[in-house]
Amino acid sequence: MQNTNTCKLCGKHFANNEMSDEHYPAKSTGNNDIVRINLIKIVDMFQSGAMEKRVLEGLSTGKTFKEVSDEIFDRDLAEPLYPAGRTARTLCRDCNTFLGKYDEAYLKFFNADGEAKAIKGFQRNTKIQIIKSIFGKFLSVPEAADEQFDFIPFLRDKELDIYNGKWHLYFVKRDLSTDLLGLAEIETGKDQYDEGVVYELTDDKFIFDLMNFEKHECFEMNDIFGILDKDYQLITGVGNDGGYHAGMVIGRMLEQMADPNNLYEGVDENRDLQRRKDE
Numbered sequence: 500m501q502n503t504n505t506c507k508l509c510g511k512h513f514a515n516n517e518m519s520d521e522h523y524p525a526k527s528t529g530n531n532d533i534v535r536i537n538l539i540k541i542v543d544m545f546q547s548g549a550m551e552k553r554v555l556e557g558l559s560t561g562k563t564f565k566e567v568s569d570e571i572f573d574r575d576l577a578e579p580l581y582p583a584g585r586t587a588r589t590l591c592r593d594c595n596t597f598l599g600k601y602d603e604a605y606l607k608f609f610n611a612d613g614e615a616k617a618i619k620g621f622q623r624n625t626k627i628q629i630i631k632s633i634f635g636k637f638l639s640v641p642e643a644a645d646e647q648f649d650f651i652p653f654l655r656d657k658e659l660d661i662y663n664g665k666w667h668l669y670f671v672k673r674d675l676s677t678d679l680l681g682l683a684e685i686e687t688g689k690d691q692y693d694e695g696v697v698y699e700l701t702d703d704k705f706i707f708d709l710m711n712f713e714k715h716e717c718f719e720m721n722d723i724f725g726i727l728d729k730d731y732q733l734i735t736g737v738g739n740d741g742g743y744h745a746g747m748v749i750g751r752m753l754e755q756m757a758d759p760n761n762l763y764e765g766v767d768e769n770r771d772l773q774r775r776k777d778e
């Protein structure tokens with residue numbers, strides 16, 4: 500068979516045109532017109548004082564801080580990456596429709612900002628669907644393409660509300676501690692620890708980490724199954740140590756630095772300094 504794809508949920512083979520383009524994260528959670536933030540340039544603008552100058556100039560013309568930072572973001576820091584949203588051809592049409600039901604539940608969670616007061620009012624079944632929606636999105640995360648997830652039966656069975664596999668799914672709500680200047684970068688990532696692997700998926704409001712070990716105690720995050728509990732409390736931000744998310748951001752920054760297309764004057768200067776130190 501030529502041009503066949505394996506659906507990540509049902510495991511059957513399909514021709515290319517029988518597959519669907521799955522949005523990860525869901526389209527309605529910020530996944531349209533995705534940009535890449537030039538992390539190197541942000542650091543450079545801060546170090547060179549250009550950021551401060553631009554902000555002060557903007558404020559002096561009567562603009563608000565938000566207007567000025569949005570302007571800097573649009574003009575200098577954001578590069579178009581996925582204008583129509585980020586998708587992967589990972590699911591057949593039937594499975595896409597099937598998981599779409601879970602995504603509707605997730606949208607309720609998203610629109611309620613994950614706030615405990617609202618979530619506690621959801622029916623248990625809705626909460627289970629929210630959990631399954633997020634697990635399901637990791638099937639389309641490119642960094643996890645070769646992973647054999649054991650939660651497929653949990654996702655495929657609408658009635659099943661228990662998962663006892665090896666994967667743990669944690670999340671936090673984004674805030675200024677997760678996003679430099681409040682710039683929420685909707686990215687995916689992968690990080691390797693001594694204990695195992697961490698995959699990350701983010702949307703406009705939340706950061707999700709899927710890992711095959713129990714999270715380090717020092718990183719405060721919600722276990723996704725915690726939304727079922729009466730005493731569920733939403734955790735916001737990643738604290739001073741940055742959690743797993745900081746590792747992902749730093750990893751991307753290093754990747755950008757290693758990419759010759761992303762070299763800027765400031766970085767060149769820093770490299771020269773480094774070289775001089777090494778000599």
Ligand SMILES: [Zn+2]
Pocket residue numbers: 506507508509510511590591592593594595
């Ligand atoms: Zn399928």
